Amino acid sequence: MITTQLIKKTPSAYEYPLILKQIIQMPLYMFPDKKIYYQEHVSYTYQTLYKRISALANVLKDLDVRPGQTIGVMDWDSHRYLESFFAIPMMGAIMHTINIRLSHEQIVYTINHAEDDVLLVHEDFLPIIEAVRNQLTTVKHIICLSDSPTPAEPNITIVGHYDTLVEQAPETFDFQEFDENTWATTFYTTGTTGLPKGVYFSHRQLVLHTYGLLSIFNTMNSQAKLSTDDVYMPLTPMFHVHAWGMPYLCTMLGMTQVYPGRYEPQRIIQLIDSKQVTFSHCVPTILHMILNHPCIKDVDLSKWQIIIGGSALPKSLCQAAMDVGINVYSAYGMSETGPLLTVANLKSHMITDKSKSDQIAIRCKTGLPASLVQIRIIDPDGNDVPHDGISTGEIVARAPWLTQGYYKDEDNSESLWQDGWLHTGDIGTIDEEGYLQITDRLKDVIKTGGEWISSLALEDLFLQHQSVSECAIIGVPDQKWGERPFAMIVLKPEYKDKTTPDDIRSFLLNFAKEGLITKYAVPEKIEFVDTIAKTSVGKINKRMLREQWRSLNRIG
Numbered sequence: 001m002i003t004t005q006l007i008k009k010t011p012s013a014y015e016y017p018l019i020l021k022q023i024i025q026m027p028l029y030m031f032p033d034k035k036i037y038y039q040e041h042v043s044y045t046y047q048t049l050y051k052r053i054s055a056l057a058n059v060l061k062d063l064d065v066r067p068g069q070t071i072g073v074m075d076w077d078s079h080r081y082l083e084s085f086f087a088i089p090m091m092g093a094i095m096h097t098i099n100i101r102l103s104h105e106q107i108v109y110t111i112n113h114a115e116d117d118v119l120l121v122h123e124d125f126l127p128i129i130e131a132v133r134n135q136l137t138t139v140k141h142i143i144c145l146s147d148s149p150t151p152a153e154p155n156i157t158i159v160g161h162y163d164t165l166v167e168q169a170p171e172t173f174d175f176q177e178f179d180e181n182t183w184a185t186t187f188y189t190t191g192t193t194g195l196p197k198g199v200y201f202s203h204r205q206l207v208l209h210t211y212g213l214l215s216i217f218n219t220m221n222s223q224a225k226l227s228t229d230d231v232y233m234p235l236t237p238m239f240h241v242h243a244w245g246m247p248y249l250c251t252m253l254g255m256t257q258v259y260p261g262r263y264e265p266q267r268i269i270q271l272i273d274s275k276q277v278t279f280s281h282c283v284p285t286i287l288h289m290i291l292n293h294p295c296i297k298d299v300d301l302s303k304w305q306i307i308i309g310g311s312a313l314p315k316s317l318c319q320a321a322m323d324v325g326i327n328v329y330s331a332y333g334m335s336e337t338g339p340l341l342t343v344a345n346l347k348s349h350m351i352t353d354k355s356k357s358d359q360i361a362i363r364c365k366t367g368l369p370a371s372l373v374q375i376r377i378i379d380p381d382g383n384d385v386p387h388d389g390i391s392t393g394e395i396v397a398r399a400p401w402l403t404q405g406y407y408k409d410e411d412n413s414e415s416l417w418q419d420g421w422l423h424t425g426d427i428g429t430i431d432e433e434g435y436l437q438i439t440d441r442l443k444d445v446i447k448t449g450g451e452w453i454s455s456l457a458l459e460d461l462f463l464q465h466q467s468v469s470e471c472a473i474i475g476v477p478d479q480k481w482g483e484r485p486f487a488m489i490v491l492k493p494e495y496k497d498k499t500t501p502d503d504i505r506s507f508l509l510n511f512a513k514e515g516l517i518t519k520y521a522v523p524e525k526i527e528f529v530d531t532i533a534k535t536s537v538g539k540i541n542k543r544m545l546r547e548q549w550r551s552l553n554r555i556g
Contacts, residue, residue: 017180018207021090023252024050031228031254037275038079038259039267041147046254049083054173055166056087062169063118063141063159067092067178070186072116073239074098074125075145076261080162081238084120085247089184089203090175097187097239100125101536102196108132110188110196111139113408120145120162124262126154147261180204186407187239189335190535198407199335206248208372209338209401213249215371222345223327223363226253226305231275233258235268235282236310240537241339244281244309244331255279265293273299283310283538284317287328288470291320300325307331309339311539312438312456313364314463322356329363332438334424336416338401341375342367342436364460366428366436374398377430382419389431392439392452396421427454444542446475448483453521455542458485458508461517465507467495472532472540473523476549485523486549488532501526 009015016022027034032047044052060071071088073095075081088095096114098107107128111119115138121129122145129142133156144154145162159165184203188196201209217226232250234243242248250257258275260268268290271277287308290296302325308317313330321328329346333339344367346359354362369375377385377393385391402422405413416423427445428438439445439454446453455473462471470490475483491499504526512519533544 017177017203019090019177019180019182019203020086020184020206020248021175021177023207023210023248024053024086026252027254034254034256036079036082036257036259037271039147039261039271040274042079044079049079049251051171052079052083052166053087053090054175055169055171056083057091057173057175058169059143059165060088060091060093060118061173065091065093065118068094068183069117070094070096070114072096072098072111072114072119072139074100074129075120075122075238076124077234077238077243077263078145078259078261080120080145082247082251082257082259083166085238085242086251089182089206091173092176092178092182094183094200095185097185097242099188099190099196099239099536100237102188102190104128104132106188106196108135110198112137113198114186114188117141118143122146123148123151123154126156130154130156180207185242187241187335190537190539197409197412199403200405200407201242201338201401201403205338205401206242206245209245209340210248210252212340212370212372212399212401213245214252216340216343216345217249220345221348221351223351223359224305224307224329224343224345226250226255226279228253228255230279230305231256231258231277232279233260233268233271233275233277235260235263235280235286235306237537241333241335244307244333244339246281250279265289266295269293269295269299272301272304276303278303279305281307281309281331284308284313285311285534285538287321288317291317291324292469296324302326307343309333310537312366312460314460315360315364316460316463316468318360318364319357322360330365330367332366332436336403336422337397337399337424338403340370340401341373341397341399342369344368344435347433362435366438368434369436370399372399375430375436376421377428377436378421385429387430387432387434389429389437392427392429394442395424395426395428395436395438397424398422427452441542444474446473446483446485448475448478448481448485448520453485455485457517458487458521458523461508461511462487462489462504465504467491467499468504470532472542472545474542474545474549476525476546476553481520484525485521487523487526488529488545489526490530490532491528501528 118141186200232255305327309331330344332342385393458473459471469492472488476486478484508522533541535541
């Protein structure tokens, strides 16, 4: 950085900190009576939300929670989680959103590694904590969360039940101001390789991320538009990258909010219908599950806008969603990026000049960089590759909200931030219009005969076959070519016993004839399976698939 002339500060001037308590102020005076819902059990106003945030802070203060201490949360998507999103960091403590889908050993590791002092645990997860309580080295207090008006007493010592404690606590709290670089949240990557890695974010980063979301969803003439009139329901777990930061944005905008609890397709669809939900976000697996549920035919989805992230949005799934009126499109980020990097915004001329079917290719792209985000595609030597939609390289990024490292892991932190750019580990292209397109993960790209094959591109083509419900492509060892693509297919129920691997392969060869892929990219081996392994956040777990393949073939 160059040396510049800094502004002079009047001694009495106040340096306003970007901290989370600032973003909840507007809805309190603009929309005090807007509602927060939890399933069909709970309904209260924004005024009550703030009172409960204050009460939770008082509960934690009475447990001697001090600034800098860490509070772990294990809950389904609920109003309690929303209260924790604000109360814990607003009092200067650190919120650790615990991934409830990790193994018991990994949950113990993350709680101990984060040095959690207090745990807020839903009764559904108490058996896990009961089984490992003597392994938790820093936890002093446990609060039980329950949906029952008369919750059962657990087999371990607890401070009390969340709702009882909150209802009995004072409804006002003096939330002090502090340095905007104060640590606000932490959570752990899903650990597909090695132990989970802890990422962490400051108040300043979360506030700027919220405004980054605001700029991309509220300022452009695009299909990606949100307003204070929207009704929000997250379908990305709140433990996963702050539910993509959307609860902070939607609270700041004073939206009506609906929290679904445990993800059950029928309940989700009923809530979309009964609460008139207009905005959600999820991984492709969740959307696929909803679209294939029988009661979907009875619900009007024409006002529902949904962002797909976590994995690529297949064109076939995009088409199926648009066929029932859903406004669907992609966004991209990762745990380390907090997560916002890009959104597949349609440019103004694309909205007017392209039909809905022609828009699908754009909606399924990785997208355009958000405000304050810089994206580069670099070759192995760190040089930029041309923005021609063909030349590939690793995606690296800068933005003001990216994690500054991995907690207690200097070596991996330096690798993440090599040369001052965050290395995503994703391979992609940028086209002439500026759209990013991920072609694969570095570790998932298939190297065959000196050429690279994108597993994501192949999967997208497989999913266009009418019989294919799910698909995963991995590279497997080949004596002649080094690696060859191997396809695992889950067939739609109505096509079982009617479709063969040769049918699928012939379908793929037609794309080769059209020049969309090379002939050598078409897998020789296609296997029909009942299920495909997924990570704790619903992504296809290719590491596990490769391990299963090696085990079955006795390799390695």
